[in-house]
Amino acid sequence: TAGGTSGTQTGTTNSTGAAPDTSLKTALQTDIATFDPDNNFEVAGLGAILAVYQGLVAYGPGTTKIQGLLAKSWTVSPDGLTYTFTLRDGVKFGSGKSMTSADVKASFERRMSSKFVLNYFLAGVASMQTPAPNLFVVKLKSPEPGLLDSFCSPWGPKIVGPDGLGTHKAGDQSAAWLTDHADGTGPFLLSSFVRGQGYKFDRNPNYWGEKPAMSSVSAKIVPDIGQQVLQVQNGDLDLVQHGYPFTQLASLPAGLQVEAYDDLGLEMAFINPTRNLKSAAQRTKVKAGLNPAGWINDAFGKYATPAKSLYPSAMLTPAKPYQWPTASSVADVAVPPLEIGYAAGEAGVQQRVADLLISQLGSVGIKATARSLSDAEPSNFAKNLNKAPDIFLAQNNPDSADPGSQAGLFYTTGGGLNIFGYSNPAADKLFATANATVDIGKRNALYDQGAQLIFDDGGFVPLADVKDVIVHRGGLKNFGTKPGVPWNVDFGTITR
Amino acid sequence: MKRFLLLRLAGLVGVLVVMTAVVFVLRQLLPADPARAAVGPNAPESVVAAKRVELGLDQPLYLQFGRYLDHLFLHGDLGQSSRTSRPVGGDIIGALPASLELVVAAVLVAIVIGLVLALGELLLPWAKPIRWILLAGASAPIFLTGLLGLLLLWFKWHLLPGGGRSGLADAPTGPTGFLTVDSLLAGRPLLAWDAVQHLALPALTLGLPMGVAVGRALWSSLLGTMRQDYVRTARSKGLTEGQVVRRHALRNSAAAPLSMAGLQIGLILANLLIVERIFAWPGIGLYTVQSLGTDDLTAVLGVALVTGAAYIVINALVDLAQAVADPRVSL
Amino acid sequence: MAAARRPGRESARSLSSPMSVIEVSGPIRLDSRNYKGYGLAMTREQARLAPNPGLPGAQRSLPAFAAGGRPSGDGPALVVRDLTVTMHRDGQTNHPLKGLDLTIGRGEIVALVGESGSGKSTLGLAIQGLLPAESRPQTTGSIVLDDIEVVGAPERTLRQLRRTQLGSVFQDPMTSLNPTMTIGRQLREVMGGDGDPAKWLERVGIGEPVGKLRAYPHELSGGQRQRIMIAIAMCRRPVLVVADEPTTALDVTVQARVLELIRELRDQTGTAFLFVTHDLSVAASIADRIAVLYAGRLAEIGDVTQVMNAPAHPYTAALLEARFTIGVTKDRPLPTLPAAAGEPEQGCLFAPRCLLVTAECTKVTPELAPISQHAGAAACLHTEKVSAELWTRVADAWPADPPTRTDTPVVKVDNLSKVYHRRGTHDLTRALDGVELSVDEGECVALVGESGSGKSTLLRIIAGLVLPTVGSVAVTEKQPQMVYQDASASLTPWLSIGELVGERLRHKVSGQTKLDRATRQKLIGEALARVGLDPCAARLRPHQLSGGQRQRVAVARAVVVPPRLLLCDEPVSAMDVSLAASILNLLESLRRELRMAVLFVTHDLAAARFVADRIVVMQDGRIVESGPSDQIVRDPRHAYTRELLASMPEHGPVTA
Amino acid sequence: MTLPAGAVKLARRPVPSLVRSSHSGRVRWGDRIALGALLLVTLLAAFGPLLAPDDPNARVGAAFQAPSAGHLFGTDDIGRDVFTRVLSGIALTWLPGLTIIAGGVIVGGIVGLLSGAFGGWIDTVLQRLTDLFLVLPATLIAIAVVAALGPGLVNSVVAVSVFWWPWYSRIMRGEIKTLAARPHVEAARLAGASRLRLLTRYLLPGAVPAMVVAATLDVANVVLVLALFSFLGLGAPAPSPELGAMSARSLESLTTAWWLPIVPAVVIFLLAFAANVAGDGVRRMLQSV
Ligand SMILES: Nc1ncnc2c1ncn2[C@@H]1O[C@H](COP(=O)(O)OP(=O)(O)OP(=O)(O)O)[C@@H](O)[C@H]1O
Ligand SMILES: Nc1ncnc2c1ncn2[C@@H]1O[C@H](COP(=O)(O)OP(=O)(O)OP(=O)(O)O)[C@@H](O)[C@H]1O
Numbered sequence A: 001t002a003g004g005t006s007g008t009q010t011g012t013t014n015s016t017g018a019a020p021d022t023s024l025k026t027a028l029q030t031d032i033a034t035f036d037p038d039n040n041f042e043v044a045g046l047g048a049i050l051a052v053y054q055g056l057v058a059y060g061p062g063t064t065k066i067q068g069l070l071a072k073s074w075t076v077s078p079d080g081l082t083y084t085f086t087l088r089d090g091v092k093f094g095s096g097k098s099m100t101s102a103d104v105k106a107s108f109e110r111r112m113s114s115k116f117v118l119n120y121f122l123a124g125v126a127s128m129q130t131p132a133p134n135l136f137v138v139k140l141k142s143p144e145p146g147l148l149d150s151f152c153s154p155w156g157p158k159i160v161g162p163d164g165l166g167t168h169k170a171g172d173q174s175a176a177w178l179t180d181h182a183d184g185t186g187p188f189l190l191s192s193f194v195r196g197q198g199y200k201f202d203r204n205p206n207y208w209g210e211k212p213a214m215s216s217v218s219a220k221i222v223p224d225i226g227q228q229v230l231q232v233q234n235g236d237l238d239l240v241q242h243g244y245p246f247t248q249l250a251s252l253p254a255g256l257q258v259e260a261y262d263d264l265g266l267e268m269a270f271i272n273p274t275r276n277l278k279s280a281a282q283r284t285k286v287k288a289g290l291n292p293a294g295w296i297n298d299a300f301g302k303y304a305t306p307a308k309s310l311y312p313s314a315m316l317t318p319a320k321p322y323q324w325p326t327a328s329s330v331a332d333v334a335v336p337p338l339e340i341g342y343a344a345g346e347a348g349v350q351q352r353v354a355d356l357l358i359s360q361l362g363s364v365g366i367k368a369t370a371r372s373l374s375d376a377e378p379s380n381f382a383k384n385l386n387k388a389p390d391i392f393l394a395q396n397n398p399d400s401a402d403p404g405s406q407a408g409l410f411y412t413t414g415g416g417l418n419i420f421g422y423s424n425p426a427a428d429k430l431f432a433t434a435n436a437t438v439d440i441g442k443r444n445a446l447y448d449q450g451a452q453l454i455f456d457d458g459g460f461v462p463l464a465d466v467k468d469v470i471v472h473r474g475g476l477k478n479f480g481t482k483p484g485v486p487w488n489v490d491f492g493t494i495t496r
Numbered sequence B: 001m002k003r004f005l006l007l008r009l010a011g012l013v014g015v016l017v018v019m020t021a022v023v024f025v026l027r028q029l030l031p032a033d034p035a036r037a038a039v040g041p042n043a044p045e046s047v048v049a050a051k052r053v054e055l056g057l058d059q060p061l062y063l064q065f066g067r068y069l070d071h072l073f074l075h076g077d078l079g080q081s082s083r084t085s086r087p088v089g090g091d092i093i094g095a096l097p098a099s100l101e102l103v104v105a106a107v108l109v110a111i112v113i114g115l116v117l118a119l120g121e122l123l124l125p126w127a128k129p130i131r132w133i134l135l136a137g138a139s140a141p142i143f144l145t146g147l148l149g150l151l152l153l154w155f156k157w158h159l160l161p162g163g164g165r166s167g168l169a170d171a172p173t174g175p176t177g178f179l180t181v182d183s184l185l186a187g188r189p190l191l192a193w194d195a196v197q198h199l200a201l202p203a204l205t206l207g208l209p210m211g212v213a214v215g216r217a218l219w220s221s222l223l224g225t226m227r228q229d230y231v232r233t234a235r236s237k238g239l240t241e242g243q244v245v246r247r248h249a250l251r252n253s254a255a256a257p258l259s260m261a262g263l264q265i266g267l268i269l270a271n272l273l274i275v276e277r278i279f280a281w282p283g284i285g286l287y288t289v290q291s292l293g294t295d296d297l298t299a300v301l302g303v304a305l306v307t308g309a310a311y312i313v314i315n316a317l318v319d320l321a322q323a324v325a326d327p328r329v330s331l
Numbered sequence C: 001m002a003a004a005r006r007p008g009r010e011s012a013r014s015l016s017s018p019m020s021v022i023e024v025s026g027p028i029r030l031d032s033r034n035y036k037g038y039g040l041a042m043t044r045e046q047a048r049l050a051p052n053p054g055l056p057g058a059q060r061s062l063p064a065f066a067a068g069g070r071p072s073g074d075g076p077a078l079v080v081r082d083l084t085v086t087m088h089r090d091g092q093t094n095h096p097l098k099g100l101d102l103t104i105g106r107g108e109i110v111a112l113v114g115e116s117g118s119g120k121s122t123l124g125l126a127i128q129g130l131l132p133a134e135s136r137p138q139t140t141g142s143i144v145l146d147d148i149e150v151v152g153a154p155e156r157t158l159r160q161l162r163r164t165q166l167g168s169v170f171q172d173p174m175t176s177l178n179p180t181m182t183i184g185r186q187l188r189e190v191m192g193g194d195g196d197p198a199k200w201l202e203r204v205g206i207g208e209p210v211g212k213l214r215a216y217p218h219e220l221s222g223g224q225r226q227r228i229m230i231a232i233a234m235c236r237r238p239v240l241v242v243a244d245e246p247t248t249a250l251d252v253t254v255q256a257r258v259l260e261l262i263r264e265l266r267d268q269t270g271t272a273f274l275f276v277t278h279d280l281s282v283a284a285s286i287a288d289r290i291a292v293l294y295a296g297r298l299a300e301i302g303d304v305t306q307v308m309n310a311p312a313h314p315y316t317a318a319l320l321e322a323r324f325t326i327g328v329t330k331d332r333p334l335p336t337l338p339a340a341a342g343e344p345e346q347g348c349l350f351a352p353r354c355l356l357v358t359a360e361c362t363k364v365t366p367e368l369a370p371i372s373q374h375a376g377a378a379a380c381l382h383t384e385k386v387s388a389e390l391w392t393r394v395a396d397a398w399p400a401d402p403p404t405r406t407d408t409p410v411v412k413v414d415n416l417s418k419v420y421h422r423r424g425t426h427d428l429t430r431a432l433d434g435v436e437l438s439v440d441e442g443e444c445v446a447l448v449g450e451s452g453s454g455k456s457t458l459l460r461i462i463a464g465l466v467l468p469t470v471g472s473v474a475v476t477e478k479q480p481q482m483v484y485q486d487a488s489a490s491l492t493p494w495l496s497i498g499e500l501v502g503e504r505l506r507h508k509v510s511g512q513t514k515l516d517r518a519t520r521q522k523l524i525g526e527a528l529a530r531v532g533l534d535p536c537a538a539r540l541r542p543h544q545l546s547g548g549q550r551q552r553v554a555v556a557r558a559v560v561v562p563p564r565l566l567l568c569d570e571p572v573s574a575m576d577v578s579l580a581a582s583i584l585n586l587l588e589s590l591r592r593e594l595r596m597a598v599l600f601v602t603h604d605l606a607a608a609r610f611v612a613d614r615i616v617v618m619q620d621g622r623i624v625e626s627g628p629s630d631q632i633v634r635d636p637r638h639a640y641t642r643e644l645l646a647s648m649p650e651h652g653p654v655t656a
Numbered sequence D: 001m002t003l004p005a006g007a008v009k010l011a012r013r014p015v016p017s018l019v020r021s022s023h024s025g026r027v028r029w030g031d032r033i034a035l036g037a038l039l040l041v042t043l044l045a046a047f048g049p050l051l052a053p054d055d056p057n058a059r060v061g062a063a064f065q066a067p068s069a070g071h072l073f074g075t076d077d078i079g080r081d082v083f084t085r086v087l088s089g090i091a092l093t094w095l096p097g098l099t100i101i102a103g104g105v106i107v108g109g110i111v112g113l114l115s116g117a118f119g120g121w122i123d124t125v126l127q128r129l130t131d132l133f134l135v136l137p138a139t140l141i142a143i144a145v146v147a148a149l150g151p152g153l154v155n156s157v158v159a160v161s162v163f164w165w166p167w168y169s170r171i172m173r174g175e176i177k178t179l180a181a182r183p184h185v186e187a188a189r190l191a192g193a194s195r196l197r198l199l200t201r202y203l204l205p206g207a208v209p210a211m212v213v214a215a216t217l218d219v220a221n222v223v224l225v226l227a228l229f230s231f232l233g234l235g236a237p238a239p240s241p242e243l244g245a246m247s248a249r250s251l252e253s254l255t256t257a258w259w260l261p262i263v264p265a266v267v268i269f270l271l272a273f274a275a276n277v278a279g280d281g282v283r284r285m286l287q288s289v
């Protein structure tokens, strides 16, 4: 990482005085729409929710290895249908009440209610039992090798305390109350939630684990990234968690440091096979024009590497490198002017990529224009593919580090984010086999092969593994970042 | 007067219905799927379908429209936001005071600028440069004035705070929702001062174009008024030029600048989107931007209706003000 | 005199009630002749040598005010010496006043008469220091008001003067009061702390004064507003009030009452008046002295009766003869002055229009000098040749006989009523109430009545511009044409005269075929010539013409295809005498020539009698009296007609 | 006594020309310059791209080069020449702006003309319609409309135009109403002028100055609103060198490469400023303020 250790920097902020500052000031570009762990599907506020709520298992720091969290250990029945979790002892909610398997069950039941957006995480659950206060059993309808991964997902099931579930039930399963209040087992308590302005978190006195170094964390809303940049330079913020412009990383003002880490968001081009790019030859020509080697440095500097496969590097390493066509090798087919769409959410980044691609496509004789699209727009492309753009650029995060979630979401026929309705029966078959395979190595090989087929066909084009970048005022360590939790640091582990 | 109020009320309802219809049509045209927006990109299609049913989007458009109107006019209910899963009405009420405070401050700024511009030009021959400075201010795109102001006054010179409503914690959420007023009511003048400082730059950015527009309107109608016979009468009474303007010309020149102010309020409402974003001001502008960003159309429609209603009310007030200014105008 | 006045003034300060002041000061009637010597016999040369003759302590200024004492100079109220004003407009430099000398004694009323553009208003404004700044006025000479020099005085002094020494009443009462301020505040603004506004309202004859203080100007009638203007002008008991045509916009009856009020107040307070008017009759009825202004110079000045009886300047004589008084003969046109045609470079400015012009006149500029006719002075080289009948011989008989009247009416109005709704209220205005009227072929009917009596409404209904509420109008086949009061408003500014006049030729002219362009041009030229305009005028635009010329264009448009009925809505009431006379002559001669019937609206009985065969008197939307014009004038039946007649300012000699 | 032709000689009065202020009587050079600037901008918008040294979408060098002789306004974040882009960008802001104004003037003018000239139920209907559009927060709704129709220059222009005409309709109707009540129009009616002639010769020309003044003063507003649109990403798609979008997307570089956000914003500013000054000038000329 570029940040590394920096012992030289000592308390530069003027207001701190001698004692080490134990509060952390960070910012969010958008509001946390809802603090309800069963309803929030956003990326930006994940760190805050994960500082308050915890699941049974989680990925370890910096890895995609599954570790116990509120569950000490677990067993999976040979048929892959029964999961038995042994809960950690002494876990208490922020309210001081102890956690039992009943709370876990109640939380899971809430999560399964159709009222909550994230209920699909538990769609495969057949039943749950609590044979003992520290034992929780989940029975599935059919085997789900990716279940534990999905439990590790930042959006996976979280355990909500009895205050949240009982006291404030009010006939709506506490949906109203939990929108801006919280009752979790995490290292922090949500102490203030002011929509539009910001959030404050104070150390949870009842936390079961190691006490966080920060006594409090404040996250204010600064919608404009330019403002966040100025504020971190000015000392009004300790760090910018996400979105610091890549173009400025090379020449940071003195005192600012960079911490970079991998996440699961692969920069990718979705190709619309129905409109202007019907033939594989055309798609191959476009692929040559998209080759990241030519522009990746201009877009991301040293904070990205050309994608190795249709999976983020942190998820899977391909057995053999992908073959990029070159401008000279492609067949001379006519490609009409193309329209590139890109996700508005990270407009700054995607716009530059689009601009660079337009320029590079131009060099293989393809004209293109680009426009930004709202988040929910791509999901409607399938309705009229002839009106949809030809290429869609985005960096989407799958729910978990399981390659199955990536393949299922994007590449499989009917996948949730298979926005152009791409269908490759051969690949579908490989993915289906993989989904039912329990052996990790075999599974991954199958996913890899399927993706190779799709790449060769030009259905999806992986562009870059882009690092997540944190810019901070120095002196911050132990960010606790994980590939599976993009854009966010771990408030519980961070130290100064 | 009663007639005026009744007419305006009827107009208000009519316009709200039309606006709702317009937004409903727009929603049909909009490429984004509201159900998808409500469940996030990663959710499987089954979840989206369920949401669609829950939101009533599977029903024919006229039924949706009827239901919306029914909720709006009979229950004052603007629907539920897909982003915050809370009632849009509540969200707006939460965000409104901040915007209102900003708009009020901006209008005050605009009035001051307008008066300085018009009266300066009229009474002080040496005040010509003011006009050029203000004209320049009105010609600058609002994002430029906002950002340059922020860059210089906050980042470079540390004269003003750099965004948000207050730098201090535990601000009172008191009765008016206006931080300046509430802090004073809570007996915390320091906090009020802090709030004023936070308010200064965004209000100036927002108020400048309106100030110049109003000032120009005032100036040109003052020029006309100053040629009126009654101004000559006033002069013949031996009043100073200042007295003539203050007592006789100003009120008689109020109509045009008031209309202009009414018109400019609309522009201020649009500019709120940018200014609140730049200055991290937690009002409805920011709310709208974030809702737009997540395709939360119910929220956007709600904001449009509320601001539309506010705009109509403001313009009714403008008419009232014109009637107050000129006894010959009857409502 | 001054000594006699002083006690009254002093006591004004010591007594709280203005009413008591009146009693103490008593009526003061000043004999203007006391001041006759001032300046009248002094040439400009002399004035230059002795800039402030006979003015002890002139140039004295503010300290007297500062000390709190009311200034009470012993000199005349106003002394104007060699006043020249230069102003700029539209890139042109005008000299509205060219070396003017004028003195007004304390408590004296001097009427300033002269045709439009002669500089009357400019003088009034110059005295007040209120010349419009945007015209970049340059003033030389001297204006001494109550022993204080106005020309070149700092703005502060001028303001102080205007506040305490000067009052002013302007022409249009409808626009001279601030519409958004209550009457009370506007009065109090001048009075300051002392004085009771209500008392003053009472004094200028406004009933219910306390209630009216809270009223806004638009809630009052024109006459009431002018009374309030007078109250504002007088309440500080100024030394001089400049009244610029204060009654021109008022009805005759109201005018008579306002004139009376002015005289009364002058008698009570001893305030002098510079009374600007273009109506010699008004001047005669109110003034002590009269000053005749021509092109920025005094033509003649003297006692009002003397000047009216024996004018010593040809211009004065012309003005007097152009008056259409109630007794003027209808047998021949009114004598008029030839239209102005630019100012000569040197010599007498009146020379180009003068009957008595000699070669000398075009070289020597005549100075104001004593003359034989009266005790005043005149600026003419040939005063001895001037007599009251000087211009009479100019007027020949009418060129044609009056049209033969037949009994077939060109318009017949039956039981006509018109009701207007006041906007935003449920109030109704009965503009017309059961009017019966018919105008026979070739007849000229004058419609007289006070403002708001429905005259214009009737005309507009006949023209088909407004629909009646009840009743019927029968008009013979051709569309009646109309001539309006305000000529410039009735001509479209961006169209050429030719296009305006030719409009009627474009459409269904008598013959059914459309006229070609050349014929149209010819007809337009003929029409212009008929109204006495150069046919080249067809290429000009209205603003390039003078007011009288514009009215001629309006008439030309009406008669380019002679209508059976011509409607005239006060076509001359905004004009000065000689212009008005020439337009009346034109209308009458056209009527005779083209054999039209004319319905002529006016509020001036004299004009009505001159043009009309029959006079119809209207009041409150009803016809109250109707009959042959001479009979109506000689033997009015209705009380209202009698009041109208009595209100006419009929003073001075009447040319028979 | 018929006066012979020529008896009354015409004392010709000076014709006030357009480019002369009525109160000072002097030609205002400032106003002429402002009008000239307006013309220049329009020419620049039309022909600017021809003057540009490079292709606006080509990467001509390293990114983030500061202004220099080679690249007058430097290069942008992917190495395109900013000067070229700005030159091409003027057209994208200015011409749509003029289009919107023209559309507003034409549509609003026709509506106002009909409304004012015919009165009656036509007036009532058109006025209610105008009122409806006037009471809507125009810019806000236009933003929503563009968001719905999809971003793009054409959609922006359409959406803004939809809300831009009512103002002109108001002005036109007001002018026509006052004109129609003036005696000269009445006189023309009495003279038998046809309805069409009344409209075109007697009413319309009288309303032209007010409309021209309103339109020139409005150019700056439209330019700024369009800049706002492109700032919000609702304008022409990338890589079109739209000024607002250029500024918006490089705002984050304000402290590191100031010329990227500032140059296009300043150009917008100059366009609006020229329009504002010219508007004031035109008003002075036509309304003798
Ligand atoms: N502001 C001005 N700038 C330049 N010239 C002016 C100005 N006002 C008046 N004049 C000129 O001065 C002359 C006298 O004008 P003034 O208004 O004093 O005449 P008047 O006698 O009051 O006429 P009227 O009877 O029409 O009121 C006219 O020729 C007029 O053109
Ligand atoms: N268009 C209108 N709407 C409402 N009331 C009107 C209208 N026109 C005239 N009136 C009213 O009708 C009455 C008669 O007006 P009209 O203009 O006919 O009077 P007039 O005798 O011509 O007066 P003047 O001598 O002032 O011209 C007045 O009380 C006037 O206020």
Ligand SMILES: [Mg+2]
Pocket: C120, C121, C122, C244
């Ligand atoms: Mg005058």
Ligand SMILES: [Mg+2]
Pocket: C455, C456, C457, C569
């Ligand atoms: Mg009338």
